[in-house]
Amino acid sequence: MSDITSQQLVVFSIGSEEYALPIGAVHEIIRYTEPRSVTSDVPWIRGVIGLRGKIIPIYDLAQRMGLPVADADFGKIVIVETGTGQAGVLVGDVEEVLTVTSEQLEAVPTADTQTIESIAKIDDRLVILLNPEGLFSSGSRVDELAAV
Template structure:
C-alpha cells in the first residue's frame, strides 16, 4: 500500500460517537487545563487557553454538535488543531488512537446519518471491523462569520490575559 491509498487519523470520542481527523491537522493533544472565559464569545467557544504564550480559542465539540453537555472528566482532552491557517482547541471526551485506514473503506457521507452531527461537517464514514468512524472536515466546521467571532474571542482573551 502506498501512503496515498491510506489516511492517517487521530480518533476521539464525543458523546456516543467516534470521530477522526487527519493527523496532519493535529498539532498536539493536552489534558484539560484552565480555560479563561471570554464575554460575548460564540456559544460553542468555552474560552481561551494560554499554551506556551499563545492564546488559543477552545471549542467544546459537545456544544458545537448540539449534544448533551456533561462535566469534563479525567479522560477529557483538548486537541489543538490547525484549520485554514487558524489554531483552535477542541474539547473531546477522550482520545482513542492514531490509526491508518485505507481510503477505499471510507464511504461518502449519507444524507441521513445516525449521528447528531450536521452532515456538512462530515468528510466520510470509515467502516472498520467493529465500528464506524466519522471523519470530520474541519474546514467546514465553522463558516466565515463564526471564524471571525472566534478570532474576536482570541483578541478579547489576549487582552484579559495581559491585564
C-alpha cells in the same frame, strides 16, 4: 482500476461516539485545562487557554455537533491547525491513531459537510471523520467571532 489511498486519523471520543481528525491537522494533544471564559455570541466557544505564549481559542465540539455531553466528560484538548492558526477542541479521550483506506471511507449525504467529511467503517465501528477546515472556517460562526 481505482487507486486505494490511505490516511492516518487521530480517533477520539465525545460522549459515547467516536470522531476523528486527519493526523496532519492535529498539532498536539494536551490534558484538559479549564478555558478562561470569553464573551461570545457563539455558544460552542468555551474560552481561551495560553499555550507556549499563544492564546488558543477552545471549542466545545460536543455542542458544535449537537451532542449532549456533560462537562465532566472532557479529559483532553486536541490542538488543531486551522487555516488561520490553531484552535483547541474539547474531547473525552484520545483513543488511537488509525490508518484507513479510501475504501473504508463513505460520504454522508445527509450530513453537514462543513463539519463532517465522511464516515470510516472499521470492522463494526463507525468513526465520524471531521472536516478540520469546515469546523473553523469561512461561513462558520468562528469567522463572525474573528471579525468582531
